[in-house]
Amino acid sequence: MEIPSASATTNAGHVTRQLIDTYLITHPHLDHISGFIINTAGLPGARLKRLAGLPSTISAFKQHIFNNVIWPNLSDENNGAGLVTYMRLVEGGSPALGEGAGKGYLEISDGIGVKLFSVSHGHCMEKHPHRGSSASSRYGSFDASAVTASPRGVPGSTAASGPPSLFRNSVASQDKESICVYDSSAYFIRDSATGREVLMFGDVEPDSISLSPRNQGIWQEAAPRIANGNLAAIFIECSYDNSQTDDCLFGHLTPRYVIDEMKSLAAAVEMARQAPSKLESTKKRKREAEKAHNGADNAGTAQGDDRAVSPKSTRPAKKGPSSTSGAEHGGIDTPHIATPTAEMSLDFEVNITPVIQAPQFANALRGLKVVIIHVKEKLVDGDAPRDTILAQLQEAEEEAQLGCEFVISSAGQSFLL
Structure with a gap:
């Protein structure tokens, strides 16, 4: 440039x-x-x-x-x-656009495609069902400019159109739908030439306290991209440090909730990585079962026995002189101990060193860069919020060992991904 x-x-x-x-x-x-x-x-x-x-x-x-x-x-x-x-934009991408890994992405600039998903940015404190998503029944995105409504978003006498989650037939049902959820978005941005992507969030709240949790769907979309190495970075907000109480988050994240969301992502990535091996294992077991079944059928035919024998079944050994031990024991050979038990030494050293278990999903996000945006400045003396947030994230990552790298963004910063 x-x-x-x-x-x-x-x-x-x-x-x-x-x-x-x-x-x-x-x-x-x-x-x-x-x-x-x-x-x-x-x-x-x-x-x-x-x-x-x-x-x-x-x-x-x-x-x-x-x-x-x-x-x-x-x-x-x-x-x-x-x-x-x-x-x-069509939420979730348009299935008519693109092909292969780029299916559903809308090209917004030369070689750059995007796919959009909605997320929750908290609920509105005023009682009105007209904006964003319904907490109990999410209808989806729409163009509200075509909706006729009276002030404060309550349908007037002439209001006759709009999503069913917005307009009710009675005052009772309208009162029931008294809390709305404010929609924000997350964008997958893809370089068409290389297939490399970044995921960029707007404001977002944690699923664990949301009235309309949708982050898990984003993580399930992101997981296979991380597993195959195409998703290089996630840009996600962390507005406050951990001292901010839940009732004052207003649809934002803190380090403790960022880590919780990253753990959910790590679980999804592990499942994505295991999916191909599970499929191959299933195919292998099927091939072995068919091979054993065919072998049993051939053996039965050679012996003049036309009874079907399951590959998992075994024929018990017959009683009689042919038995290896010569003893009558129901026709089934059992292993025996060559050394008399009196001569066996039972002395052994017990290792009581405690075993330290690795954290669940350790290093599942290795190589992923998590860039923190939207830090709210306090404009007071003391540690800068960005420094406190980064320290809290790094401390939590040291315990969780997810493998991702946390970076606090700053004005004019650039990233080579």
């Missing part, structure tokens, strides 16, 4: 105007979208910018940002200025 100027700010303007054309938005909170919004108006380029995300994320931009109230309508919809075009 060539840069035109010796000035960092001029180069930043060049990158924004000319090189970046697509923005992957995980969710429409201001701390994740404000730079995009302001720069789109202040640094217009030669072509319009593409804003990609869940349909519900696009809907939030249309209703609450590019609405000529909070900000001018810079989009190419609803008679806007035409600086931004929306890309509503």
Whole structure:
């Protein structure tokens, strides 16, 4: 990549105007979208910018940002200025796109494909069922701009359309659906030429305390990619250190929960690594069983015995002089001890050294880089939150021994993956 100027700010303007054309938005909170919004108006380029995300994320931009109230309508919809075009992504990828390992990935730039999954970013404290996912019945993403509703998201007398999780036929059912879950996203970003990928989360909460746990589905998607060495890094938030209580997490992670999620990922990776060997073992047992069965059939035919004999069955030895011991013992030969028991020495040394068991899933994530993003600064004296978080993660990793490397991101940092 060539840069035109010796000035960092001029180069930043060049990158924004000319090189970046697509923005992957995980969710429409201001701390994740404000730079995009302001720069789109202040640094217009030669072509319009593409804003990609869940349909519900696009809907939030249309209703609450590019609405000529909070900000001018810079989009190419609803008679806007035409600086931004929306890309509503299909959750889980489109099965009609790509093939092989790249199946379902949407190419958003030359040689770069993405696949999007939704995750939970906590529940809304206000009682309204209109935003994000339902805690008890998740309908999925949709474009809420087509929904007619009265203020505060409660359906008005004319509201007649929308997902069934949003509109109920009675006030009682509406009260029952009083808690909504705020959707965020995670993106698998794939280099088409090499097959290498990274997984990038927006804000996300742990499955263990979520009203709509979805992280496990992400880990199951990531596991085979880690097992075959294609997934190089995970970018995941850790907003607070472990001193933050659960009731004040607001849909975010702490080191203890990052480790819990990595343990879930490690378990999924181990299963992915064992899957091919289990399949081969099953095929091998089947071949051996068929071979033994065919051998038994051939032996029975040669002896004039047409009775079917299972490969797992054995024919007991006949009683009589042919027995090796010459004793009548039910026709079954039993092993015997050559040395008289009186001459056997039973003296032996007992090793009572305690055995230290390796942690479960030890080194399951070896080679994986986990980059911590979205650390919230406290702006007070004392240790920086990033230093505390990294220390707590490394201490937990030393105990869990998952094998991954934790890195705290910083402004201007780059990674060679």
